């Protein structure tokens with residue numbers, strides 16, 4: 001399997017070459033040259049497989065530069081009941097007639113990012129050992145990504161994590177999750193500033209090519225293809241749990257921010273998984289909902305990005321969206337560049353409303369969308385608690401609301417549960433007047449000793465800290 005760049009760079013790469021990379025050299029995103037097709041006989045075989053083996057079957061279609069036995073061992077080591085809480089790994093439960101919740105957030109940090117990041121940690125350790133190399137991951141987080149990365153990389157050989165976060169701006173639970181890690185290869189850096197300052201620092205450090213090379217700086221952001229690929233697996237696992245046979249369509253609703261999660265659903269659908277509809281659920285930051293309704297993709301400025309009660313969906317532009325649009329315009333790189341380089345670069349938006357391709361988004365590709373507000377989230381959390389005695393987090397609430405608007409009779413609707421409610425306790429208290437129950441292993445974490453350094457919002461200070469801590 002070879003990988004290409006959405007923006008038309010002539011190079012073709014193998015999986016392990018792009019594993020540790022971010023963007024392609026021309027600024028595009030990597031995609032496989034073709035989507036492997038899965039027929040009904042294969043689906044029938046896969047239906048009975050445990051999650052780790054299903055993951056191996058799917059990954060092996062995309063990864064041919066890791067020996068099969070090694071890849072199998074990596075999957076088996078990653079997807080265990082010990083790490084994810086159940087043998088099913090992503091158990092499905094019926095909420096009401098035809099509406100299901102697929103639990104993706106029972107991993108170490110209680111959000112769905114663990115599903116991919118845990119695999120990434122094991123793939124990185126494997127590949128770095130094979131190369132005899134090291135990697136220093138530099139990131140910026142306002143919550144879920146940073147903790148998922150740290151729990152995936154803690155104690156891994158050849159990897160250090162330097163994670164910046166805005167000082168005092170994460171929830172106490174999220175802070176405690178990250179700062180209580182005592183592993184020597186995990187470095188928490190609290191920046192005096194806001195999340196944008198952290199992102200600017202990561203950009204500034206990465207743009208210093210000399211420093212980047214010398215200290216082997218890498219990232220684990222959501223455009224990483226391996227992360228996306230890992231997420232394809234749970235669409236298959238959800239499908240098998242929601243159906244008894246492989247001729248039945250299923251729809252999925254996905255709380256979306258950077259379009260990484262739902263893009264994995266798109267890949268599963270392109271492989272031939274019988275997905276009828278992919279519903280993109282947004283909050284007040286509705287760039288994606290606007291596109292699927294109107295054909296206009298209009299990125300927002302930082303000042304127009306709302307701080308909401310589903311903060312992991314607060315994005316101004318959706319970094320994985322380019323992958324879908326590449327397929328939408330028939331994999332025409334020149335057209336793609338015109339949209340993402342020329343139009344977005346010049347006017348901050350592009351308009352496909354008059355392009356015949358836009359009709360295909362809903363048609364051939366099965367996309368729908370929905371939007372929620374803070375009041376919707378509170379109402380959905382309350383209603384779900386009252387009628388089904390089930391607590392959901394605000395992101396999953398965004399999903400459930402959008403799902404109900406797109407149900408077609410006879411087609412199971414699977415809503416992806418992207419976090420557990422305890423991560424967003426303040427909103428749960430606002431909705432229900434009480435704190436959600438906390439899994440045992442997180443009892444009292446706020447009182448644990450914290451391992452964090454405070455630095456000013458200055459890239460030079462962060463560089464000096466990295467240099468000091470890489471020996």
Ligand SMILES: *Cc1c(COP(=O)(O)O)cnc(C)c1O
Pocket residue numbers: 111112113144145222255256257258259260261262312313395418419
């Ligand atoms: C990251 C995240 C999302 C958004 O996922 P994308 O892949 O960026 O679309 C939604 N919900 C939660 C809880 C998250 O952590």
